[in-house]
Amino acid sequence: MNIALIGAGNVGWHLAQALQKAGHTITPIYSRSKDTREELAKLVAAQPTASLNLQSSDAEAVLIAVPDAALAAVAAALQVKPGTIVAHTSGSQPLSILDAVHGARTGVFYPLQTFSKSKPVDFTQVPLLVEAQNESTRQQLQALGQSISHTVEAVESGARKQLHLAAVFACNFTNHLLGISRQLLQEADLPLHLLQPLIQETVAKVMQHNPYHVQTGPAIRHDQNVVEEHLQMLQQHPRLQEIYRLLTQSIQATPTKP
Amino acid sequence: MNIALIGAGNVGWHLAQALQKAGHTITPIYSRSKDTREELAKLVAAQPTASLNLQSSDAEAVLIAVPDAALAAVAAALQVKPGTIVAHTSGSQPLSILDAVHGARTGVFYPLQTFSKSKPVDFTQVPLLVEAQNESTRQQLQALGQSISHTVEAVESGARKQLHLAAVFACNFTNHLLGISRQLLQEADLPLHLLQPLIQETVAKVMQHNPYHVQTGPAIRHDQNVVEEHLQMLQQHPRLQEIYRLLTQSIQATPTKP
Structure with missing residues (x-):
């Protein structure tokens, strides 16, 4: 899959590497910090970007791994081609926070683990909790999850x-x-x-x-x-x-x- | 070594088994509760006893594994042959609480681990912190510790x-x-x-x-x-x-x- 990544913090750092290792193409990578986005982009052979307008990108899915407090603002600013899957990776935020992303098929792709850049993580052991606005989106996120983890479960916002x-x-x-x-x-x-x-x-x-x-x-x-x-x-x-x-x-x- | 054990709670339960496995003879085992002392005694081929007078026992060392709150009373009641090593297994109690045991060579033999009867423990991985009133006693407790654990360290009461x-x-x-x-x-x-x-x-x-x-x-x-x-x-x-x-x-x- 072609995957765009928004955020290059602790979660994005490990997620990008696991996805690339599973054969997905990561591009582009957005982060507010120039150094951070360039560092991670280099690590996974991706393009760094400073823009949240991804309408000209080939990404089939956009994963948002930003701090919970920044999620609403990112959702409001993000622009994607109609039909693109847009999923956040937050444990605490509802699916509905992505309603602001115009034309997107929204979902949640929450890795239930503690991540620090300094400590490598075996992503196959990380439970991935998936939720989506409709069944086809859920199935695609579930398949994406299964390409990197042994444990993928459908969990709705309240339980998550x-x-x-x-x-x-x-x-x-x-x-x-x-x-x-x-x-x-x-x-x-x-x-x-x-x-x-x-x-x-x-x-x-x-x-x-x-x-x-x-x-x-x-x-x-x-x-x-x-x-x-x-x-x-x-x-x-x-x-x-x-x-x-x-x-x-x-x-x-x-x-x-x- | 011939070792007497006072207390058959979580610590005594696992300590007795580790000592027996290492070739020591456990006898007798004291516990206030008849059922408890008989159950553990059976497990490690020891004699159960309801008496704290061990003057006629062959024990070279007496290990006290009772709740901290009971330790002073046990020390006051315990009677041993002169020269017997008497060590408690508490993390929080000072060596000096055993001064009450007449004629004993006193020490501490503290296994730094959490013990529950229902969960087997690999005692070789349990750090044993040893302290004693004099050098020869410390050496004997250290040797006893090394017979069951890979990690034995001398630590005085304040640090413990x-x-x-x-x-x-x-x-x-x-x-x-x-x-x-x-x-x-x-x-x-x-x-x-x-x-x-x-x-x-x-x-x-x-x-x-x-x-x-x-x-x-x-x-x-x-x-x-x-x-x-x-x-x-x-x-x-x-x-x-x-x-x-x-x-x-x-x-x-x-x-x-x-």
Whole structure:
């Protein structure tokens, strides 16, 4: 397929490479930043562009991978040939935000994964959640998805939004807690590798069990002495104290038995 | 070595099996609960006991794996032959809590891992943090540790306490967030497997990067519309709203650049 890509951030970066690897032609690539669009275009043999008017492009599909907050403005400015598939890659935005794109067959092509440019991603393992304005568009997006991923599912806007909310807890907030734990090790000059088996086991366990049923630690044991001592140790970090207190309360208020 | 085990909870359960597998003799096993001590004793060919008087036992070392809150009382009640090694397995309690055990050579033997009876653990991958009242005891505990784990390190009480605090964030709190994300999927009848690649990638990423430097999601993008919508979606869950708000603030207040 000939695919145009709008956005060359973390998602566009990995998506473009996966699509090219699967044999698709990426062109053009739009990004507001000249350096960014030129860098990614070079990487996947595409043309960079500074224009959102793609009416003279051969693209059969346009994938929009811009920050959620920029999506409405991009949709309003984008111009495509009638009948072109235009899909965004956002977890939280509705399909209808693309109604502004005149003449387009609209859809959603949401890769449920965390992307950083510095970390390669095996796209075959990334679930792709697809939605479209009509059945033929959905089928084409589904086929496009299957060319790069083993897991492609049709999910409508409401369910996708809930999935995205769950992903914020499972990934973004979890990552922040792992950052805090690393900071606490660094402040005490402790070797970072000591926590790695624990982190890996925590995740291995939740692949097989409901996390609520395998909760461990001072909070679930209602070990108030240890909780108080930890809060004391965090007294230089009032925000971390607050997080510690709130998550301890939440663990203690959550039913643990199946 | 002949080893007595006090406590047959999550830690004792896995520790006893790892020690037996490495060729040590476990006997006796003490637990307040008759069923529990008999079940574990049967599993590792040990004698169960309801007494903390081990003066007539052949044990060269006594490992105490009881909840932190019970440790002082167990130390006060425990009786051993003079010269017996007595070590506790707690991350948060100081070595000195064992000063109450008359005539013992005291130490700490802390496995830095999360244990649930229902989930087998490869003990060779569990870091063991060792501390002792004197050098010969430390060496013996270190050798005992090396017989079951590839990673044994000498860590004194203060550093171990900090490591335990970091572990609460990295494991216990992370597990709770993963439980919340699962709950949100279940409430929307969404398939749980969709989040698994995301969870695995989140952890794979922090093995190579400082989490603060690879933070993704609406909070770090200051995408206030999405944040507000998520808070709205959580209105039936005031506690989860509070967690969402606090962690979003914390992400936004944390420096992200190397």
